[in-house]
Every structure is written in C-alpha cells, then in structure tokens.
Amino acid sequence: MEGVLTAKIKQATVLWFEGFREACCLHRVLVFCLRSRKLLIRTGQCFLLNGLIFLGSIFVLKSVVIPTLQWILPDQWPQISSQESYSCGGILKFYSFLHVGLVQLFYIFWFYPLYIFSFILSNIWYIDIAKYGFVAMGKFGPSMAETVGRKESLNTQRIAHVVKPAGLGGVIFGMAEQVYSVLLLSFFFVEVYATGFIPYIGKALNFLLLSWMYAYYCFEYKWNLTEMGLDRRLDFFESNWSFFLGFGNPCVLAIFFFSPLVSYGVMAMLFPLFVLTATGSEAENVIASQRRKCEGAELGRLPIFYAANTLS
Secondary structure, three states: HHHHHHHHHHHHHHHHHHHHHOOOOOOOHHHHHHHOOEEEHHHHHHHHHHHHHHHHHHHHHHHHHHHHHHHHHHOOOOOOHHHHHHHOOOHHHHHHHHHHHHHHHHHHHHHHHHHHHHHHHHHHHHHHHHHHHHHHHHHOOOOOHHHHOOOOOHHHHHHHOOOOOOOOHHHHHHHHHHHHHHHHHHHHHHHHHHHOOOOOHHHHHHHHHHHHHHHHHHHHHHHOOOOOOHHHHHHHHHOOOHHHHHHHHHHOOOOOOOOHHHHHHHHHHHHHHHHHHHOOOHHHHHHHHHHOOOOOOOOOOOOOOOOHHHHH
C-alpha cells in the first residue's frame, strides 16, 4: 500500500514538472512568430494594448497623476499652528474630497472603458493567435478533419475525435456545447473567486483553482481547433490534473501578488504566450510517455469541475 502511494506521488510530481516545463517553453513563441507574420502582428498588438497602453496608464496614474494631485491638493499643511489647522480643516477636507473625486473620474472615463475594450478585443485576438500558431506548426490545413486524421498517435486520435450529428443537428449540437462550456467556466470562475474569502486556506485554494482555470483556458483554443468534444476535454483534463496544475502555475505566479487591475494587465499581456506554448505542446504524448514509465500507479480522476458542472 505504501509502495503504491509512493509511486502515485512520484507520478504526480513528474507530471506536474512536465506541465510546468511545457508552460515555460516560451521559445516556441519566438519560433512561431518567425514563421508567421500575422501571428507576430497579433501578439505585438496584445503587448501594445495591454502592456504599453493599459499597464502604462496605471503607471502614469500612480507615478504622475496622483502625486501631482497630492501636491496641488494637499491633505495637510506642514508648519502651522493648531488654531490655524482647525480653521483650515474645511479646506483640507474639500481638497481631499476633490482629490478622490478626480482620481475616480480617471477610473470611470479611462480605466473602466479601457478595461472593457481590452477584454473584448484581446479575446478576439487570442482566437487568431491560436489559429496562426497552428498554421505556423503546419497542423492547420484546409480541413480540420484532415488535421485530426494526421495526429501522431492512436491515443491522440481517440481524444481529439468527437462524433457529431450531420447537417443542422451538428450545428445545433455545436452551439449547445459552446453555451454549456461558457456556463461551466462562468460557474467555475465564481467558485475560484469565492475560495479567496475562505479563512486560512482560501489563498492556497484560490492559487490551485486559478492554476487549473488558466491551464484550461490556454488549452481550450487548441481543443477547439482540433474539435475535441467538451466531455473528452473534461475527462482528459481531470484525469491528468497534475500535469495541468503544473502548466497553470507559471501563469498564476505572474499575477498572484499584484492588485486586480495590474494582474489583469499582466495576464492579458502574457496570456498569448501561454496559449502558444499550449498550442505547440504535445501534451497527450508527453503524458502518455510518463504514464508508461510509471505503470500500475494511476492517479485517478480528480473532479475539479464537479460543482460547476452540477450547477451548469
């Protein structure tokens, strides 16, 4: 019994390391961008919008706007007597109110519209980035059926293939699957957010769930292009939870200790890189190879999406 447990821990550790290593293979991004000008432009646009404009705006606010307002509208005056301080209290309160109001106007008329604009546009660009990444790999041909047919192993064929009804039924099936997927991930996002408020263990749980969430998001673009069905995605993801935990860890480490707005800007800038590493990853082959080395020590399926799936 102890030997089996040790073998499972070893396999989980090895798969976690493989996932972490796959996420850090950022050289793939450079190779893909050199092969595809369209991919280079889209990735550059993400960096420009989310890095230079969005994060740059936060830097300007923190480093220029707020200190300038603090200088123009001070909340206290040095070297004045207590009587003068009492008489000037109303002015200082007005200055403080005006200072807060101007900063809030900056958020309302610049940051929040920029955030919404960035969120919508970035998500459109991420789809293009994954597609151009597939083109750069030489695996995105004129027909997705041909792409699936050219998979490198029978195991990958089994995972990627999904049987759908023909004609209108297939279109409706695909739409229903997409709607269900959006519901599932929305509920999972709420679950991730809620765990952050649990005392003592909330931060650790939040880190784990965020890692899985971002790993799923990164691979979802590839799975959409290879037409992997939602049920197979969830089965593959939950059956190899250690690998995807390792893949998601670098994504979350890049944003975990920043404020929410800064975290969004950093992740929106770096996310295309992780999408491309996921697109270029042969995760199925890597996992299969490691499992063959540790036969008899199956980790088992971890129901990561159980609550979100039940609600959906």
